[in-house]
Amino acid sequence: MHTAPRPPSPSAPVAPQLDAVVVGAGFAGLYQLHRLRELGLRTRVFEACDDIGGTWYRNRYPGARCDVESTAYSFSFSPELDQEWEWSERYATQPEILRYLHHVADRFDLRKDVTLRTRVVRAVYDEDRHVWQIATDTGETVTTRFVVLATGCMSAVKEPDIPGVAAFAGRSLHTADWPHEGVDLTGRRVAVIGTGCSGVQAIPLLAEQAAGLTVFQRTPVYALPALNRPLTAEETAAFKARYPEFRAAQRKSRGGTVFELPTQSALEVDEAERTAAFEAGWDSGLLSGLLRTYTDILADRAANETVAEFVRSKIRSIVTDPETAETLSPRTFPFGTKRPCLDTDYYATYNRPHVKVVDLTKTPIVEITPKGVRTSDREHAVDVIVFATGFDAMTGSQVAVDIVGKGGTTLKEKWADGPRNHLGLLSAGFPNLFTVIGPLSPSVLSNAVVSIEQHVEWITDCIAHLRSTGSTEIDATARAEEDWCAHVADLASRTLYPDVASWYTGANVPGKPRVFLAYTGGADRYRAECDAAAREGYRGFVLSGSAS
Numbered sequence: 001m002h003t004a005p006r007p008p009s010p011s012a013p014v015a016p017q018l019d020a021v022v023v024g025a026g027f028a029g030l031y032q033l034h035r036l037r038e039l040g041l042r043t044r045v046f047e048a049c050d051d052i053g054g055t056w057y058r059n060r061y062p063g064a065r066c067d068v069e070s071t072a073y074s075f076s077f078s079p080e081l082d083q084e085w086e087w088s089e090r091y092a093t094q095p096e097i098l099r100y101l102h103h104v105a106d107r108f109d110l111r112k113d114v115t116l117r118t119r120v121v122r123a124v125y126d127e128d129r130h131v132w133q134i135a136t137d138t139g140e141t142v143t144t145r146f147v148v149l150a151t152g153c154m155s156a157v158k159e160p161d162i163p164g165v166a167a168f169a170g171r172s173l174h175t176a177d178w179p180h181e182g183v184d185l186t187g188r189r190v191a192v193i194g195t196g197c198s199g200v201q202a203i204p205l206l207a208e209q210a211a212g213l214t215v216f217q218r219t220p221v222y223a224l225p226a227l228n229r230p231l232t233a234e235e236t237a238a239f240k241a242r243y244p245e246f247r248a249a250q251r252k253s254r255g256g257t258v259f260e261l262p263t264q265s266a267l268e269v270d271e272a273e274r275t276a277a278f279e280a281g282w283d284s285g286l287l288s289g290l291l292r293t294y295t296d297i298l299a300d301r302a303a304n305e306t307v308a309e310f311v312r313s314k315i316r317s318i319v320t321d322p323e324t325a326e327t328l329s330p331r332t333f334p335f336g337t338k339r340p341c342l343d344t345d346y347y348a349t350y351n352r353p354h355v356k357v358v359d360l361t362k363t364p365i366v367e368i369t370p371k372g373v374r375t376s377d378r379e380h381a382v383d384v385i386v387f388a389t390g391f392d393a394m395t396g397s398q399v400a401v402d403i404v405g406k407g408g409t410t411l412k413e414k415w416a417d418g419p420r421n422h423l424g425l426l427s428a429g430f431p432n433l434f435t436v437i438g439p440l441s442p443s444v445l446s447n448a449v450v451s452i453e454q455h456v457e458w459i460t461d462c463i464a465h466l467r468s469t470g471s472t473e474i475d476a477t478a479r480a481e482e483d484w485c486a487h488v489a490d491l492a493s494r495t496l497y498p499d500v501a502s503w504y505t506g507a508n509v510p511g512k513p514r515v516f517l518a519y520t521g522g523a524d525r526y527r528a529e530c531d532a533a534a535r536e537g538y539r540g541f542v543l544s545g546s547a548s
């Protein structure tokens, strides 16, 4: 049990024990620590896990790797780091990305300020002193001026909500909590529940080991081939030579990856031209390969259907059994409105005789039994169940902390009908509490590392500004927050995203409000909006207090 923090007595000193607390030690928390230390702030990072790395510490399932190219899915803040680190594959595996984060932590001497195995459970704002009181699950309490929630957009694991889960007599595994020692599935009958990006990455490798693999699919995905491969020494050298210009272009880009924006509608060109463009996108091995073909893929249903049907035709060409191909073909939602996946042999895996897919729209899961999975028509006996059931994305890790702002309002209460904040950075009534790649920012629609750097740098500049002006508090105004939420909703309403039940809209978590959670205007435009607010004296925010 932790000790709940109590408000300080009136005679308590004004100065907090720390200048900043950062919650989480993934990409975001590590970079935030580095930048705040450069400012000279007394900063501590609390990390719930046994080690640093966040996503890349926990998601150790077979096949786990990034689906943004390694050279782009990495920090840009240090040109020396870019030159010294060597990626071995186009899409790095989880162990390699974790090694990279360890290298970063060592190179910038970050570990000494990270407290591991310590979860922040409560944060209470002292309105008089402009200080947050932080309580951890180890019983520690600290006071700090600033808090940065670097808790991750995909770190609150969604446990399976299927009746009977605890009754299963075999082994249950979750892709986001894969055992560090690995799991030998040789000769085992394995069930996979969930076909999002983790499932799609894991299924081909699980099939290589398992004696039988049964995939329980509620919604099929659109998956594109990764065309992953080792990077040659020549390629790496050539890339490194142009890293500075690539990094500059990345920062100006729409989604943290660099490509030419399309100029035409998919409906403006004839079928032959369209198919050629889609073939090139498919053969690019890039997550955005098809999205980037035409301007209206995510905005117009008819335009979207052209690419959706193209992917279905690819599935039919790979999967030999027509019924299986149809089961794997998405028909109920437009291409790209749920996160597309990048795969290695995903569809081809279903051609293997010991792999089968169960269509849960026809025979839903009724319960987990001691022997396996019971669907409405039969029981599927298995030895191991792999849950690839995803995350309570974007808001889950933040509302899991009991955060009490001005007037005793909790963040959870305030966000009961959906997240509310200004510029995705600060929620009104919760001063000095910044969020990195949280809701209402580009977050999961962008290369996360680029968006993390943008947030961290904005937050660092903001704190530097507060200190230089002697201010001790920054809060979003209610008006600016209202306008921002309306702006984000308006942008989303011009796309096909909001109508689809996905984790982007919170639909995967029972009881979660249905709100489109990300900013769809592009990371470039978003960055410009954040920069403009700062330049104009932190427009939309109120700065107050006096450090003296």
Ligand SMILES: Cc1cc2nc3c(=O)[nH]c(=O)nc-3n(C[C@H](O)[C@H](O)[C@H](O)COP(=O)(O)OP(=O)(O)OC[C@H]3O[C@@H](n4cnc5c(N)ncnc54)[C@H](O)[C@@H]3O)c2cc1C
Binding pocket: 023, 024, 025, 026, 027, 028, 029, 046, 047, 048, 049, 053, 054, 055, 056, 059, 064, 065, 066, 067, 068, 073, 118, 119, 120, 121, 150, 151, 152, 153, 154, 155, 198, 397, 401, 436, 437, 446, 447, 448, 449, 452
């Ligand atoms: C399998 C997988 C693959 C992905 N691939 C990509 C990709 O290719 N490209 C991309 O852009 N994004 C990808 N993502 C998204 C990924 O989460 C981000 O790219 C990035 O790693 C986020 O870093 P972060 O530091 O913000 O959060 P995380 O890496 O999630 O780190 C957050 C940390 O905060 C800790 N934490 C949370 N709450 C508390 C608390 N209360 N107290 C203490 N500690 C706490 C967690 O334990 C965790 O270690 C992927 C996600 C997954 C799950």
